[in-house]
Every structure is written in structure tokens, then in C-alpha cells.
Amino acid sequence: MDISRRSFLKGAALSALGVAAAGVMPAAEAKAEETKAPVSANPDWLGEAPVIDASQISETWKTDLLIVGAGNGGMMAASVAADNGVDFRVIEQNSVVCDTRHWYGAINSSAAKAAGVEVDIAKLRSEASRYTSGKMDQRVLNVWINESAAMHDYLAPILEEAGLVCDFANDKELEVEHHTQYYCPPQQHFWGDYNPPRNNLLQQRIESKGYYIDFNTSLVELVKDGDRVTGAIAQNLNTGAYILIEAAWGVLLATGGYEGNPEMVEALAPIIPKCVTACSFYPSNKGMGIKAAIWAGAEHDLEAAPMIFDRGLVAPGVDAGYVTDNQGNKVFPGTVRQFNPGTQPFLKVDRDGVRFMDESQPYNDAVHAAARRKGGVYCQVFDSNVASDVQRFFTLGCSALTRMQGDNLVPNTIEPQVEAGLVKKADTLEDLADQLGFTGKAKENFLATCARYNELYDMQEDVDFGKPAYRLSELRNPPYYGLWLGGSLLCTGDALWINEDMQVLTPERDVIEGLYATGNCAGTTFVDNYPELFPGMCLGRNLTFAKHVVEKLISDGMPTGKGPSMSAPTAEDNSTTAEGCKDGTYTATGRGINGDIPVTVEIKGGKIVSIDADVSGETPSLGGVAAPQLIDSIVAANGTVGVDVVSGSTITCEGILNAVNSCLAQAK
Numbered sequence: 114m115d116i117s118r119r120s121f122l123k124g125a126a127l128s129a130l131g132v133a134a135a136g137v138m139p140a141a142e143a144k145a146e147e148t149k150a151p152v153s154a155n156p157d158w159l160g161e162a163p164v165i166d167a168s169q170i171s172e173t174w175k176t177d178l179l180i181v182g183a184g185n186g187g188m189m190a191a192s193v194a195a196d197n198g199v200d201f202r203v204i205e206q207n208s209v210v211c212d213t214r215h216w217y218g219a220i221n222s223s224a225a226k227a228a229g230v231e232v233d234i235a236k237l238r239s240e241a242s243r244y245t246s247g248k249m250d251q252r253v254l255n256v257w258i259n260e261s262a263a264m265h266d267y268l269a270p271i272l273e274e275a276g277l278v279c280d281f282a283n284d285k286e287l288e289v290e291h292h293t294q295y296y297c298p299p300q301q302h303f304w305g306d307y308n309p310p311r312n313n314l315l316q317q318r319i320e321s322k323g324y325y326i327d328f329n330t331s332l333v334e335l336v337k338d339g340d341r342v343t344g345a346i347a348q349n350l351n352t353g354a355y356i357l358i359e360a361a362w363g364v365l366l367a368t369g370g371y372e373g374n375p376e377m378v379e380a381l382a383p384i385i386p387k388c389v390t391a392c393s394f395y396p397s398n399k400g401m402g403i404k405a406a407i408w409a410g411a412e413h414d415l416e417a418a419p420m421i422f423d424r425g426l427v428a429p430g431v432d433a434g435y436v437t438d439n440q441g442n443k444v445f446p447g448t449v450r451q452f453n454p455g456t457q458p459f460l461k462v463d464r465d466g467v468r469f470m471d472e473s474q475p476y477n478d479a480v481h482a483a484a485r486r487k488g489g490v491y492c493q494v495f496d497s498n499v500a501s502d503v504q505r506f507f508t509l510g511c512s513a514l515t516r517m518q519g520d521n522l523v524p525n526t527i528e529p530q531v532e533a534g535l536v537k538k539a540d541t542l543e544d545l546a547d548q549l550g551f552t553g554k555a556k557e558n559f560l561a562t563c564a565r566y567n568e569l570y571d572m573q574e575d576v577d578f579g580k581p582a583y584r585l586s587e588l589r590n591p592p593y594y595g596l597w598l599g600g601s602l603l604c605t606g607d608a609l610w611i612n613e614d615m616q617v618l619t620p621e622r623d624v625i626e627g628l629y630a631t632g633n634c635a636g637t638t639f640v641d642n643y644p645e646l647f648p649g650m651c652l653g654r655n656l657t658f659a660k661h662v663v664e665k666l667i668s669d670g671m672p673t674g675k676g677p678s679m680s681a682p683t684a685e686d687n688s689t690t691a692e693g694c695k696d697g698t699y700t701a702t703g704r705g706i707n708g709d710i711p712v713t714v715e716i717k718g719g720k721i722v723s724i725d726a727d728v729s730g731e732t733p734s735l736g737g738v739a740a741p742q743l744i745d746s747i748v749a750a751n752g753t754v755g756v757d758v759v760s761g762s763t764i765t766c767e768g769i770l771n772a773v774n775s776c777l778a779q780a781k
Contacts, residue, residue, distance in 0.1 A: 126735050136308040158380045162334050162408035165346050171354040176202045176678060177671055178663070179360035180367060180638070181402060183326050184395075185652055187331040187367035189317040191326075192265070197667055198674040201593075202348050202358065203324075206331035207397055208704070208771075209763045211369075216511060217656055218300040218649030219261035222724035223269070225299060232298040233256055240296045241647065245640035248416070253637045256661055257654045264657040265302060268311070268461035277304045280618040282509070282648065283765075284777075295475065297509055301648040310760070314601040324677045330356070332401055335364060335628065342409060342627035350704075362671045363627045365662055367655075368402025369395060370605035370633035375435055375443035382605060384418035386419035386434040388484035390599030391425035391447030396732050397764065402634040403608055409628065411609050412620040414604055418606035418639035420651065422476045425599040426452035426535050429550035433489030433599040440730040448733045449535065454526060455598045456512035457503050458584045458722040459495040460566045461502060464488055466551055466558030468566070471578040476512070476645040480600035490599045492549055494563065496590040499523060507583050510648035527594060536596045545593045563588050605652065607635035615662045631658040687774045690752030691721045694780035701775035703768030705731050710765070712772035716780055722747050726769050736765030745771055752777065 155161060178449030179193060180187050183205035195200045205211070219225075241254055267591060282301035304311065328352040336344045336357070344359040359611040371377040378385050425433075426449045429633065435443040458473040464484040466691040470482045483491045495502065500522045503515050510557060518525060530536040535635050539545035542563050543556075551559045566588060570574050607631045610618040617628040632655040644650060667673055694716050703710045705728065715722040724747060728740045745757045752775055758766035 136437055155677075156380060157378045159404055162405075164343060164348075165333060165355055169355050170346070170357045172357065173357045174202060174679065175361070176200050177360065177362045177675075178202075178666065179204070179358050179364045181332050181345065181364065182211070182367035182369065182632075183207075183312070183316070183328075184367060184369060184632065185214055185312065186655040187211075187365075188312045188319075189264075189656045190365055190367065190631070190663050191319050192271075192315040193322065193660050193663040195322045195324050198661070198676050199663065199667070199671060200675045200678045201324070202360075202679075203319075203326045204330040204332065204358070205328050206350065206401075207325055207764050208328050208767045209758070210312040210316050210352075211327065211395060211397075212760070212763065213312040214652045215305075215311070216301055216303050216649040216652060217261075217265075218257075218647060218653035219265040219302055220258050220298070220300055220649075220656075222262040222265040222281075222302065224265065224302055225262075226445045228281050228299070230299045232300060233296075236296055237298050237647075241638075241644060244642065244644040245638075246634060248640045250612075253611060256613050256615075257650070257657050260661060261657045263654050264653070264660050267660065268656070270437055271314060271318065272304050272311060272328050273703060275309055277309075278285070279304055281514075282513075292325040294456065295646050297648070298644040300650070300653070301510065302653075303649075314527075322676070332368065332405055335405050337409055340410075340626060342625060345405075360627070360668075362666050363629055363660070365615075366402040366609070366628070366630040366634050367408060367632050367659065368400075368634045369398035369402025370608060371403060372398055372602055372605045374399040378605070381607065382415075382419050384417065384481065384484055385419050385421070385600075385602060386490045388433050388480045388600045389425060390427045390431065390433050390445055390490065391422060391450060391601040392445050392732050393422065393424075393450045393601045393603045395604075398604070398633070398736070398750070400634075402630070406609050406625075406628065406630065406634070410619050410625055411617045411628070413609060414607035414636040416607060416640050418636075418641060418643065420477075420603040420606055420643035421480050421600035422451060422456065422458040422603060422645070423479045423598060423600060424451040424453060424455035424476075425449075425480075425596050425601040426455065427490065427599060428532065428535055429537075429548070429597055431488075431490065431597065431599075433483070438729060439466070442730060444732065445513045445602070447601070450596070450735065451601045452526075452530065452535075452596070454499075454503070454510060454515045454522070455493060455596075456508060457495075457515060458492075458506055458508070459493050459498075459499075459502070459586060459651075460563070460588070461493050461598075462562050463491050463633045464544075464555060464558060464705055465755065466555040466560075466562055468562050468577065471575070471580045473580045473584045475642075476510075477600070477642050479598075479640070483599065490597050492559075492595055492597050494593065494595045496588050496593050498586065498590050499527070499594065502586045510645060525705070530596070533750070536594055538592050538594055540549070540593070542593055543614075545595050549595045549597070604633050604651070606633060606636070606639035608634045611635050611637050614665050616657050629662045631655055631662060651697045662663070687771070687778075688756070689774060689777050690750075690754055691716050691777055692719050692751065694719060694777060695781060699776035699779045701772040701779070703770070703772030703775075704738060705765045705768040710768045710772060712769060712776065714776035714778075714780075717750075721751055724748060725771065726772070728765060728769075731762075731765045735762045738762070739766055740769060747773055 178201040333346045373396040537548035570587040713725045739759035
């Protein structure tokens with residue numbers, strides 16, 4: 114029987130109504146009658162909703178608002194709720210707040226007014242709809258358009274007080290892709306040097322008001338009373354205990370997308386394994402919030418919307434798609450999260466040595482085109498004029514980081530990858546072709562394509578694909594550089610259907626009372642791709658929606674001025690040193706992003722001699738890179754006192770730190 118993706122999702126949502134209704138309710142509301150589970154039409158990636166018996170619940174929490182996820186949206190909602198004295202709880206499956214995204218888009222903010230620029234809102238709305246072929250909900254888009262300036266005005270004083278400075282991207286009147294008529298509105302707000310991260314600042318902010326985050330606490334399922342979501346069942350990942358959380362006013366899902374779940378990716382977004390080579394995402398985002406909502410009757414977007422940047426640097430011969438690591442996990446093969454120069458509109462050819470597109474396009478265009486080429490990858494080529502070329506190209510968004518390096522681009526970014534063997538460097542194009550793996554007819558094509566590209570440069574007209582003349586470059590000035598690229602996956606944007614108040618909807622477009630979503634588990638905005646020439650839109654939308662949900666609930670009557678109903682637990686600091694420890698080799702295990710991290714610590718004469726941490730199960734471009742840096746810091750400090758996690762790999766680092774602390778405790 115051929116079942117479409119739409120009927121799969123609809124069947125899953127309908128069957129979930131019965132499963133969720135049979136889940137745990139507060140004891141006083143438990144129903145005596147037996148509920149039969151319906152026949153499942155659920156796809157494998159969704160599975161069945163867990164059935165937790167009332168006898169398995171170890172404790173019950175009562176609150177007005179439950180926020181699931183301590184990431185960008187969750188922490189924004191928590192901060193607004195704390196400012197208003199709302200009784201809320203935040204649960205987070207990881208042991209720390211999630212990494213901060215520092216670029217957000219806001220429309221006609223105070224920063225934009227200070228810069229003397231204004232977004233053409235009608236043009237923006239039309240362009241956003243065009244990206245989706247009209248499949249978005251413009252009423253939902255309007256919330257970001259109309260309320261993101263207030264979001265910026267809320268955050269700006271908090272961030273400025275911490276010493277951060279807003280760099281507003283003011284590229285007035287610059288039509289970055291004039292030949293395609295793409296619009297790039299001046300909306301990007303970037304907050305300096307990332308330190309301190311915004312999510313950590315907001316954590317400190319809510320803690321100063323008596324609130325706290327329940328870390329290592331994972332969503333299991335949503336709880337319903339009739340058609341209304343009244344709370345959730347969560348699990349303490351340290352003890353395994355189940356917790357019933359009663360949320361009188363609602364549950365806000367801020368759990369991210371499904372980019373860390375290969376099974377969901379392969380089922381819902383098959384283009385990803387066709388063209389992606391690297392991971393820029395948060396690996397613990399496995400779609401749990403999306404699945405829990407579908408079990409409770411929600412609808413999911415009907416088409417995928419991955420955010421893929423053209424920066425997945427890999428060695429010659431590596432294909433796009435998943436590979437299996439030594440622990441049996443599906444991972445992408447790239448070891449570099451993002452090679453920023455990959456976005457620059459230099460010559461790009463496929464494995465046959467043939468040019469296949471106008472390279473002056475949004476970030477995902479080359480990647481999507483390569484999905485139809487051999488191996489799902491392509492080769493980028495430039496010469497020693499690379500630094501001056503990118504100044505002329507003047508790309509925007511985060512790709513501007515390449516331009517901002519100026520003369521440091523080659524020594525600081527390109528040459529390190531030459532040393533790593535990922536970027537090839539040669540004095541002749543023929544030698545470069547050999548290093549890149551071109552042989553036979555493909556090599557002939559490659560050399561002919563380079564010669565043709567020089568002809569187009571001399572003509573100052575791309576008669577083959579129509580690239581603007583100012584984004585053409587020549588290949589005549591050795592040394593020459595070449596590299597292979599696929600996509601770097603940041604997140605997925607297809608998610609739960611929502612309305613303009615972020616209320617989650619059923620397949621029949623009815624509201625599921627008490628259930629809200631923000632961020633990458635909230636859909637209805639993106640289709641097929643992410644509008645990458647709207648820099649910061651994804652995060653700006655997330656922060657704006659989170660703020661809107663809390664303020665809407667307050668306007669509907671959610672009590673304010675109450676403060677937290679539960680006192681914060683005493684913080685435990687287990688950091689210690691090897692001073693006074695017995696000689697020996699000690700082992701312990703920490704919890705990483707994808708499972709256990711075995712750690713061995715050797716001590717001699719009160720000093721840490723060596724640390725070995727098996728991070729083979731962690732994401733190579735994140736935890737795999739951060740672990741050696743962290744270990745060096747621990748050895749240098751002779752312990753964990755004062756040692757900070759490496760930004761971007763907090764979960765892996767926390768796991769190693771906890772395991773080292775356990776080893777040192779054994780040696781006392």
C-alpha cells in the first residue's frame with residue numbers, strides 16, 4: 114500500500130489523540146474506563162507515544178507555564194516570564210543551557226533607525242512568500258515583522274549592560290543578487306565577540322530572581338485533559354525517575370528541530386543526505402518536541418525546510434551523506450563545521466570537471482544543485498588574488514566574515530586547511546587538478562573549464578550562466594587553491610503548524626489549547642529552504658515568538674507577581690585538583706551529546722600526567738575538536754578548578770569535566 118507523507122503524518126496525529134489520552138493524568142483525574150490503543154499508522158521515525166503508568170510517577174510539580182528547552186527561544190521566554198513574576202519551570206535535557214546563536218534579524222529596530230535605514234515591509238513580505246511559493250502563513254510572518262523591533266529593544270539593554278556591542282549590518286541600497294532580484298533587507302543585528310553568550314546572561318538573569326533551570330530533565334510526552342494540553346511527563350536523566358508537571362496555563366515547546374535525528378532526516382528531508390557533508394547543528398536536537406506534539410494531535414509541515422550553508426569542507430573523494438562511526442552512529446563525514454570562504458562566488462565544478470551553475474546565489478543553491486551531481490559535492494577554485502576578490506564580491510550575512518578578514522584571510526583561514534590536507538595548493542592548474550583527484554576526461558574538462566572561466570573574466574560577461582561581472586575572477590596568478598565542498602547542515606525549519614499566537618494546530622487547523630511552540634519546532638514559515646538573504650531571520654523569529662507567547666498568556670490572565678513556586682536546589686561544585694591525590698590510573702564515565710564518554714586520568718606525585726577521553730561518539734567537528742583543548746586546560750590547571758567549557762561543545766566538555774572530577778575523587 115502506498116501511503117503518502119501527508120497521510121502518514123495525519124494518521125500519526127489522529128492515533129496520538131488516543132495514545133495521549135491514555136497517558137498519565139493527575140491521580141484525581143484518572144479515568145476508570147479502559148482505553149484501547151488504536152491501530153498505528155505511524156511511520157518508523159515517529160513510533161508510538163510512550164505509555165507511562167501512574168505508578169511510575171515519582172513526583173508532581175505544579176506551575177503556571179512549562180517551558181521545554183533552555184535554548185534561544187526557551188531562555189528568552191524564561192527571561193520575559195521572570196521579569197513579570199510568572200510562576201514557570203524550564204526543563205532542559207542537557208546539563209547546561211544550549212549554545213547561543215548571536216545573529217538575529219529585527220525589522221526597523223532602534224538600531225536600524227539610528228543607521229538611517231528602513232526595510233521595505235511590503236517587499237520583504239512578498240519576498241518571504243516567494244521563497245515558499247506562497248505556502249507560508251503570512252499572519253505568522255507578520256508577528257516577526259511587527260514585533261521584532263520590540264524584541265530587540267528588550268534585549269539590547271541586557272546585552273549592553275554585559276559589555277556587548279551591537280553591530281548592525283547596514284548595507285543600504287545594495288542589491289546583492291541584482292540579476293535575480295533577490296532582496297536582502299537591512300535587518301541583521303550581531304552582538305560582538307560572543308562573550309558572555311546571551312543564553313548564559315539570561316540564565317543569570319532568571320536565577321537572580323529566584324528561578325532556576327531543571328537540567329538533565331527530558332520531555333517524555335505531553336499530558337492532555339480532553340483536547341487541552343495540561344502539562345507533560347518528564348524524566349530525570351540522572352535517576353531515571355518520571356515527573357508529572359502540571360502547567361495550568363500551558364506548555365511552550367522550544368526544543369529545536371530534528372537535525373540530530375538521522376531517521377527523521379532521511380524520512381522527512383531526503384535532500385539532506387544527498388548534499389550535506391558537515392554538521393553545524395546542535396546534535397541533541399532530535400525532534401522530541403515535534404514528536405510529542407504529533408502524538409498529542411498536532412500537524413507537521415508537509416515539506417522539508419533545511420537550513421544548509423555551502424561550507425561543508427571535505428577531502429577529495431568524500432561523498433555527501435551519512436557515514437557510520439565506530440559506535441554505529443550515523444554522522445556526516447566532514448571535520449570542519451563551516452569553512453566560511455565556501456560561500457564566495459568563485460568557480461565551482463562537479464566531479465566531471467564541469468561548471469554547472471551561476472555561483473552568485475544564496476548559500477543553499479550550490480548545495481541543492483550539487484545534490485544532482487556525482488557524490489553530491491563540488492570543487493571550488495581560486496588563485497592568489499582571493500583576498501582582493503572577496504572584497505569586490507562583497508557578499509553579505511555571515512559570509513561577510515570572509516571579507517572582514519582582509520589580508521589575514523589566506524594565512525589565518527586558508528593555509529591552516531592546506532596544512533590539514535583539505536585545501537589543495539599548487540603552482541599550476543594541472544598539478545592542482547591532480548591533487549583534487551581529477552583524472553582522465555574529468556581532468557581535461559577541469560582544465561578546459563578553467564580556461565573558459567578566464568575567457569569569461571576577460572569578456573567581463575558570463576554568457577554561460579549569467580553571473581554578474583563584478584563576481585567573476587581570473588585563474589592566472591599562482592599559487593592556485595582548490596577544495597571540495599558539500600553542505601553544512603545548521604537546522605531544520607519544517608515543524609509544527611502554528612497560528613499567529615504560536616498555538617499549535619491539528620491537521621484540521623484547530624487549536625490545541627494549552628500548547629505553544631517557538632523556534633525550529635514551530636513551522637508555518639519556511640518551505641524547501643531557508644531565506645538566507647534574510648540574515649538572522651530564523652533566530653529573530655524565535656526570540657520574537659517566545660516573547661509573544663509569554664506576553665499573550667499574561668494578557669489572557671496568567672498571573673504575574675507570584676514568582677517561582679519552588680525554591681532552587683543548592684548548586685553543587687565538584688571541581689577539584691590533583692593535589693594530594695594518590696598515584697595511579699583512574700577511570701570514570703561522563704555523559705556526552707551522543708552517549709557515554711569513557712575517561713582515564715593518570716596521576717603521579719600529585720600531578721595529572723595524562724588524560725584520555727574517548728570522544729569517538731561525539732560530533733567530530735564539535736566535541737572532537739573541543740576535547741583536546743579542554744584536556745590541555747585541565748592538565749595545565751592540574752584539575753578542573755577554574756576550567757571553562759569550550760564554546761560550542763558544552764555538553765561534551767561537561768561530560769569530560771564530570772568524569773575527571775570522579776577520577777580525582779577516587780584518588781583522594
